Amino acid sequence: xxxxxxxxxxxxxxxxxxxxxxxxxxxxxxxxxxxxxxxxxxxxxxxxxxxxxxxxxxxxxxxxxxxxxxxxxxxxxxxxxxxxxxxxxxxxxxxxxxxxxxxxxxxxxxxxxxxxxxxxxxxxxxxxxxxxxxxxxxxxxxxxxxxxxxxxxxxxxxxxxxxxxxxxxxxxxxxxxxxxxxxxxxxxxxxxxxxxxxxxxxxxxxxxxxxxxxxxxxxxxxxxxxxxxxxxxxxxxx
Amino acid sequence: xxxxxxxxxxxxxxxxxxxxxxxxxxxxxxxxxxxxxxxxxxxxxxxxxxxxxxxxxxxxxxxxxxxxxxxxxxxxxxxxxxxxxxxxxxxxxxxxxxxxxxxxxxxxxxxxxxxxxxxxxxxxxxxxxxxxxxxxxxxxxxxxxxxxxxxxxxxxxxxxxxxxxxxxxxxxxxxxxxxxxxxxxxxxxxxxxxxxxxxxxxxxxxxxxxxxxxxxxxxxxxxxxxxxxxxxxxxxxxxxxxxxxxxxxxxxxxxxxxxxxxxxxxxxxxxxxxxxxxxxxxxxxxxxxxxxxxxxxxxxxxxxxxxxxxxxxxxxxxxxxxxxxxxxxxxxxxxxxxxx
Numbered sequence: 001x002x003x004x005x006x007x008x009x010x011x012x013x014x015x016x017x018x019x020x021x022x023x024x025x026x027x028x029x030x031x032x033x034x035x036x037x038x039x040x041x042x043x044x045x046x047x048x049x050x051x052x053x054x055x056x057x058x059x060x061x062x063x064x065x066x067x068x069x070x071x072x073x074x075x076x077x078x079x080x081x082x083x084x085x086x087x088x089x090x091x092x093x094x095x096x097x098x099x100x101x102x103x104x105x106x107x108x109x110x111x112x113x114x115x116x117x118x119x120x121x122x123x124x125x126x127x128x129x130x131x132x133x134x135x136x137x138x139x140x141x142x143x144x145x146x147x148x149x150x151x152x153x154x155x156x157x158x159x160x161x162x163x164x165x166x167x168x169x170x171x172x173x174x175x176x177x178x179x180x181x182x183x184x185x186x187x188x189x190x191x192x193x194x195x196x197x198x199x200x201x202x203x204x205x206x207x208x209x210x211x212x213x214x215x216x217x218x219x220x221x222x223x224x225x226x227x228x229x230x231x232x233x234x235x236x237x238x
Numbered sequence: 239x240x241x242x243x244x245x246x247x248x249x250x251x252x253x254x255x256x257x258x259x260x261x262x263x264x265x266x267x268x269x270x271x272x273x274x275x276x277x278x279x280x281x282x283x284x285x286x287x288x289x290x291x292x293x294x295x296x297x298x299x300x301x302x303x304x305x306x307x308x309x310x311x312x313x314x315x316x317x318x319x320x321x322x323x324x325x326x327x328x329x330x331x332x333x334x335x336x337x338x339x340x341x342x343x344x345x346x347x348x349x350x351x352x353x354x355x356x357x358x359x360x361x362x363x364x365x366x367x368x369x370x371x372x373x374x375x376x377x378x379x380x381x382x383x384x385x386x387x388x389x390x391x392x393x394x395x396x397x398x399x400x401x402x403x404x405x406x407x408x409x410x411x412x413x414x415x416x417x418x419x420x421x422x423x424x425x426x427x428x429x430x431x432x433x434x435x436x437x438x439x440x441x442x443x444x445x446x447x448x449x450x451x452x453x454x455x456x457x458x459x460x461x462x463x464x465x466x467x468x469x470x471x472x473x474x475x476x477x478x479x480x481x482x483x484x485x486x487x488x489x490x491x492x493x494x495x496x497x498x499x500x501x502x503x504x505x506x507x508x509x510x511x512x513x514x515x516x517x518x519x520x521x522x523x524x525x526x527x528x529x530x531x532x533x534x535x536x537x538x539x540x541x542x543x544x545x546x547x548x549x550x551x552x553x554x555x556x557x558x559x560x561x562x563x564x565x566x567x568x569x570x571x572x573x574x575x576x577x578x
Contacts, residue, residue, distance in 0.1 A: 003339055007335065011328075012330075073325065077294065077325065078322060080313075081292050081319070082313070082343045082386065083313065083314050083345070085314065
């Protein structure tokens, strides 16, 4: 299992699309959005968490793209004729997702601290990073659900739509205070909004609201069921 | 074959996709250490049979066992390595990393260097798999299949898309692995490959095993060897009576005897002092293969023509021997009957 995760992490990190889209883009967008126009210290911190969350969501979904690719090239089928169990393969993939979200989170937080002068207590940095890491898990499951259900190209499109849609509506790119009232209401039920809220609460020095944890947990169950159903549908036929 | 001697066991195995029975009642036993070819046309059911064998698919009816248990159990135990059809290069990983990873899944793997050497790709260890040529990728997939040192190696059309040279190198590698006492099963639609590299050839057609034997036995079933010599006016009907002869053809002043026992035929010809420009050639395996696999599609034809081909007038244009379908050529049966 450890070897499988290591192999898949290595393969992910060697993917230029992942490095540029999953790590480079969030950092670049963060620096652009916070240094063009109004100079507002609070937004620099808020946007840092938002963009780290955006990067983590993209990286988490990318895991599903990897699954779709591995199905298409017959690698998952090849694994089925080795002594590895299908459970090990699926769990290994999910763990891979939880490792590959780390670079995006670290890179955006580093950009905030080093270039944008964001100052937090050491425990806050640690807690923000940890919560973003844990909170990205539902998105890994969403990506796996897409990857097991759809073909390679369709998975790419579905992941991109999920990523952009959830990121924008969830307020990862622009603060929700700019949204009209109805959209703000919708936003508070999105997993991305509550995901970023975990980190923002800590950055502001208080614990995340129970609502955030409840909504995110509900999405964890939804995406988890989706992943299991997708896997059951095609997982044994890869 | 006792239960402990057999590596592979099929009994009445059936697997249908929709209306098509891809595997239609296969009975089969393969002993430890055998190298067996599964020969058939495209769509004959080879890949489905291999999927059943590897536990990638479940039979609708019948039994499939590997090493005395369900295929999945043997696969989990690391007894099986496989090169699947149409698998492509695993991107963004080096050859060494990939082979080492797969080897590490097995309880008693080959050293990675040894696996690469057997596949003939030592020098590619540090290269990315997705940057190799098609032939090189094929060899990487072979290294992946044997990395775990599996007791049974299964290769589904391993040489498809390889050029002649690469194909030879590949089979040498396969033989080297089989020599270590392992059981090897490979599928192919190349007759010569089955003949040259397998101890035993199973011919699969329409989901059934229609022949099972050595390449030599298959050829013999199609009429052994061909003995050809200058006819010098001898009567074909007399030639048909020679020992071993199954049929006689006359073409361009030459007589062509299809014989089950070329030695006896040649000795008899020598007694008749008939040896002029003698040639003994094996009947082609193509003949055997076509003979075995074409029957199901057409109703069995009874030979209708009545006599050995003997054109009127010795110098008249004689029938040129026909291409491969000749196994069912009417007349051959009759010639044999005439000989009795």
